[in-house]
Amino acid sequence: MKIEVCYTPELIKQFDLKGKIVVVIDVLRATSCMVAGMGSGVETIRPVSSIEACTELGAKGYIMAGERGGKKVEHFNMGNSPFEYMEDAVRGKKVATTTTNGTKAIELSADADEIIVGAFLNLSAVVNYLENKGKDIVLFCAGWKGRYNLEDSLFAGAVCNGLRNTAAFEDDATLSALFLYQSMKDDLSYYISRSNHAARLSSFGILRDIEYCAKIDEFSVVPKLLDDHLVL
Numbered sequence: 001m002k003i004e005v006c007y008t009p010e011l012i013k014q015f016d017l018k019g020k021i022v023v024v025i026d027v028l029r030a031t032s033c034m035v036a037g038m039g040s041g042v043e044t045i046r047p048v049s050s051i052e053a054c055t056e057l058g059a060k061g062y063i064m065a066g067e068r069g070g071k072k073v074e075h076f077n078m079g080n081s082p083f084e085y086m087e088d089a090v091r092g093k094k095v096a097t098t099t100t101n102g103t104k105a106i107e108l109s110a111d112a113d114e115i116i117v118g119a120f121l122n123l124s125a126v127v128n129y130l131e132n133k134g135k136d137i138v139l140f141c142a143g144w145k146g147r148y149n150l151e152d153s154l155f156a157g158a159v160c161n162g163l164r165n166t167a168a169f170e171d172d173a174t175l176s177a178l179f180l181y182q183s184m185k186d187d188l189s190y191y192i193s194r195s196n197h198a199a200r201l202s203s204f205g206i207l208r209d210i211e212y213c214a215k216i217d218e219f220s221v222v223p224k225l226l227d228d229h230l231v232l
């Protein structure tokens, strides 16, 4: 079982995804929302890359969710907060979502054998899942608009740490993620709150989203993409 880390969507073309499991990571906030939603009883989530595609699904009965520039799209039913995904109103429902970074990273993972989503909220479940599967892994950080970000890289490092005795580390990118996590693990919330992405989002007054997304193992679900939909 080999493990690699891709730090941004701009780098994903350098990775051969065939036959591998890709873990898409967007801690702030897309994959945290997906984990919180699927862990709270949302039936399925359909990630799409455009507002138009999401709107078309809305007409077919899906709840429309997502953001642009961190803010809810005007005619959508909900934005991109994990708390919205945990509300009673979405339990048992189908949600379609489009976000700036996370849903694009899912789309770019299409060549993989399997696509799952990870966040601190389901860290141990992801590590156990990967360990049981025993396949080669690419940890794909959604980053921000094609660029590196701290919180996704930290989560990649947390997965590497969980698999440090069972997986072969392919390159220095992977080792760097491991060492980054190991040096920051005792105060993850602080480091995440110092990140650029957190600063950007907190200017919208959503500090509690940032704090929540830094929580570990709130859920034991591993959402997996099947026929374009996330299911358990």
Ligand SMILES: O=C(O)[C@H](CS(=O)(=O)O)OP(=O)(O)O
Pocket (backbone or CB within 6 Å): 026, 028, 029, 030, 031, 067, 068, 069, 070, 071, 080, 099, 100, 101, 102, 103, 142, 144, 145, 197, 200, 201
């Ligand atoms: O809503 C979010 O958390 C971000 C918005 S932005 O990139 O900070 O504008 O989108 P996501 O795709 O969840 O990273």
